[in-house]
Each structure stands twice: as structure tokens, then as C-alpha cells.
Amino acid sequence: MATIPKDGKLDSSLSLLREGNHFIPRRCQRHQSDIFQTRLLLEPTLCLHGEAAARLFYDQSRFTREGAAPGMLKKTLFGEGGVQGLDGEAHRIRKQLFMSLMSATNIRELAELASEEWLTAIDSWQRRERVVLLHAVQEIHLRAACRWADLPLYEAEIAKRCADIAAMIDGGGGGGIGWRYWRARRARICSEAWVGDLVERIRAGRLAVDKERALSRVCWHQDADGQLLDTQTAAVEVLNLIRPTVAIARYVTFAALALHEHPQWRQPLQSDASLLDSFVEEVRRYYGFFPFVAARVRDDFTWQGYQFTRGTRVLLDLFGTNRDPRSWQDPTTFQPDRFIRETANAYNFIPQGGGEHDTNHRCPGEWFTQSLIKVAIEQLLTRMRYRVPPQALDIDWSRMPIIPESRFVIDQVEALPYGQAGQATGEIQES
Ligand code: HEM
Numbered sequence: 001m002a003t004i005p006k007d008g009k010l011d012s013s014l015s016l017l018r019e020g021n022h023f024i025p026r027r028c029q030r031h032q033s034d035i036f037q038t039r040l041l042l043e044p045t046l047c048l049h050g051e052a053a054a055r056l057f058y059d060q061s062r063f064t065r066e067g068a069a070p071g072m073l074k075k076t077l078f079g080e081g082g083v084q085g086l087d088g089e090a091h092r093i094r095k096q097l098f099m100s101l102m103s104a105t106n107i108r109e110l111a112e113l114a115s116e117e118w119l120t121a122i123d124s125w126q127r128r129e130r131v132v133l134l135h136a137v138q139e140i141h142l143r144a145a146c147r148w149a150d151l152p153l154y155e156a157e158i159a160k161r162c163a164d165i166a167a168m169i170d171g172g173g174g175g176g177i178g179w180r181y182w183r184a185r186r187a188r189i190c191s192e193a194w195v196g197d198l199v200e201r202i203r204a205g206r207l208a209v210d211k212e213r214a215l216s217r218v219c220w221h222q223d224a225d226g227q228l229l230d231t232q233t234a235a236v237e238v239l240n241l242i243r244p245t246v247a248i249a250r251y252v253t254f255a256a257l258a259l260h261e262h263p264q265w266r267q268p269l270q271s272d273a274s275l276l277d278s279f280v281e282e283v284r285r286y287y288g289f290f291p292f293v294a295a296r297v298r299d300d301f302t303w304q305g306y307q308f309t310r311g312t313r314v315l316l317d318l319f320g321t322n323r324d325p326r327s328w329q330d331p332t333t334f335q336p337d338r339f340i341r342e343t344a345n346a347y348n349f350i351p352q353g354g355g356e357h358d359t360n361h362r363c364p365g366e367w368f369t370q371s372l373i374k375v376a377i378e379q380l381l382t383r384m385r386y387r388v389p390p391q392a393l394d395i396d397w398s399r400m401p402i403i404p405e406s407r408f409v410i411d412q413v414e415a416l417p418y419g420q421a422g423q424a425t426g427e428i429q430e431s
Helices: 013-031 051-057 071-078 088-100 104-125 133-149 155-174 179-203 214-219 231-261 263-271 273-286 366-383
Strands: 035-040 043-048 130-132 292-297 301-303 306-308 313-317 384-387 409-415
Touching: 013 035, 013 043, 013 313, 043 051, 051 313, 071 155, 071 179, 071 231, 088 214, 088 231, 104 133, 104 366, 104 384, 104 409, 130 133, 133 155, 133 214, 133 231, 133 366, 155 179, 155 231, 179 214, 179 231, 214 231, 231 263, 231 273, 231 366, 263 273, 263 366, 273 366, 366 384
Parallel strands: 043 313
Antiparallel strands: 035 043, 130 409, 292 313, 301 306, 384 409
């Protein structure tokens, strides 16, 4: 039996918090291995990296999700009782709810709603001294997602709901025991209470919503046992649709940053659809902000001579696998046309998980994500001019989740009427 390389420390939780995205890939490089063992939160943990390891990780006969996600993540990012922690038949039935909402019509409708919200927002930005793009796009996506789901959202509550959802995303990753974590915990409690109340009112016939839309579909979804979800779980699943749609604003922020840092691609992107597709995928690969996913060994087995013991927690490195030089040429550079030349598959390109959407835990929101990043790029390139004033655009790659320090500030926004699109240069060039 081969010996799994060991990360020497008694407990590496602090190193994980300090090194973030780099924690697993660095150690794999140090040990020249796709696997090493460590202790996180005082628990023995195996860390996996690379395409072959991803193929193993998404073999459901080997791993279970039950009890895999750390409690801290459930109290902030995911919530308790959601699809992320289910296995087998219970997972298949719940996942089907999400997958059935991802029809081509639904994807197009969300894109149209987002485009409308962008236009309204751009108009209002013309009267603002500066706009913090991350925050502004979070609001655009929240408005669009709630309209798409037919979830009532009153003007007076938008700032609060948006701030809470943003806090869950920002604090779930690596706030540790600090302020970001506690803010995220409070935000989850408030958000679940908000959506839970809507669920109860709908079920009691006191709130009428469109039966075909996501909010109603979750409310009346029958689980594997033929029962409706309890109120809290229903709220968790509704938030599993709304929260990550708001999180796409992070990718939009990175797309804006990439356009700013690689302005030579602005013009070609307006006329070449396959380049636009490739650009979006490169944003998801290069700026991956979900560092890893967790599972537990279902039963003892060996892989490549290494022993996996039942119940052991296993982490799969998403960030590092997307930058593995065995799969990607010059992986630490941003190359917008990379996906035209190189081959992605369900295990070497895993910014939102890998494997099959229907049967594995792979993110059902990938089509929404690609589509909303595209909507945003179109708006940034053709519907507005703006300036990127001097600011701190550095990314701390060890922060979980990553984000440019300034959150990408723009000013001097000018809306462009439809039709000028072809001529637009988008960003105002400094003279
Ligand atoms: C910012 C964009 C997004 C990122 C980075 C992201 C990332 C991820 C990741 C890493 C997973 C876990 C995969 C695994 O466990 O193997 C996941 C699962 C999931 N995502 Fe996303 N996601 C995004 C957008 C979305 C959207 C837009 C939706 C819904 C509209 C969504 C809903 C879900 C759900 C419900 C799961 C759980 C699936 C399961 O357990 O079977 N995500 N996502």
C-alpha cells in the first residue's frame, strides 16, 4: 500500500484560512502528489487535486455528502437540509427540482430580466459620482432573480436583502470565526425568516404567486418521501436559487476587470460569438472563487495504491484543478481565446463542480452563470461608456472568496442608445 504524503502540522485550519485557494495546490506541488493528508478543524482530511482525482471524487459509489460540509458553512453559505447534503434517491429527486427549473426558456427569461435591470441601472448610474460594480450588479441580479422566481421584493427592502445575501456569500468562504462569519450567520437567519414567511403565506393561500415559477415550485415540491419540504428547508432551497444568482455578480466584476486589463479583446468580443463563449469560460476558470468541495468516504477502498478509509473527510481542489498545467497551457495567465484551442471536460474544468448535472452534485446553475456573465459583458461593451478611476484592483488570492480589493469602481457613466452598439468602445480611454 502506498503512503499518503502528510502535511506535517497538528492542525492546518489556520494555514487553510491564511492560504485560501493556494492551500491544496501548494501542498500537492510540494509533495509532488495529487493527494495528501492533513488535519482540518481537528479532523483527519484527505485533499485531492487534478483531473484523475476529480473523476474519483465524482464516483458516487465511493463518496457520500452526508455530514461532509463543515457546520460553519451550513450556518452561512448553504443552510441546513439543502440539496448539497443529500445522497442517492433523496438527492436525485431534490436535484430534479433544480434541473427542471433550468430550461432554455427559463434561462432566456432570466437573461432578459437581467438585461432590463441593467438598462435601468445604467441610466441611474449616469447621475452617480461613482458606482461600485460588485454591489451594483448584486442588486441587478437580485432584482432579476426575484422577478424570475416570482418572489415579491419590495423597493424598501432591497438594500437589506441584497446586503444579507452578499454577506452569506462573502462570509461563508473563509471568514473563519471573525466578523465576516458572524455577519454571514446573522444574514442567513434573517434571509431564511424572510423566505420562510413567504413560503408559509403561499401554502396558507395568503399570497398568490405564479404556479409555474420557482418560488411556487419549491413550495409545492414533493420530496422523496412524498411530503412537502418543511418551511425552513423550502426557504433554504429558494435561497439556493437566489443567493448564487446574486453571487454571479462576482464573476461579472472579474469580467469587467479582465476587459479593463485586456482592452484589446473588447472589439473582437462584439463580433465573435465563440470568442465571447470562450471569454466567459476563461473568467470562470481563471477567477474561480469556490476553492474546494467536501465529501466523505462511503466504504473502504484503494485508489492508485492509496487507502481510503470509511468516513474520512475528503476535499477536492476546484481552484487548483482549473489551473493544473497537465490540463491547461500556461494556466496562470488569462487567455480569453483559450477555450477555442484547449479541451475542457467535466473533470478538468470544474469551477462549479464536476461530473454530471443530474446525478452528481455539479452546480445546476452553470447555464444561468454563463448567460448572466454574457449579458453583463454585452452591457459593458455596448450599452455604456465608463471610466475606471485609479483604485486598488489587486486580488488577494488567498482570500476566500477572492474579489478585487476595490470591488471595481467605475465613474463618468454614459448610457449608449441601442444601435450605437457596434461603434461603442465601452470603457473611456484616459488621454
Ligand atoms: C457564481 C456562480 C456559481 C458558482 C461559483 C457556483 C459554484 C457551485 C459549486 C462549487 C457547487 C458544488 C459542486 C459540488 O458539490 O460538487 C455548486 C452547487 C450548487 N449550485 Fe452553484 N454556483 C454558482 C451559481 C449557481 C446558480 C446560479 C444556481 C441556481 C440558480 C446554483 C445552485 C446550486 C445548487 C442548488 C447546488 C447544489 C447541487 C447539488 O448538491 O446537487 N449555483 N455550485
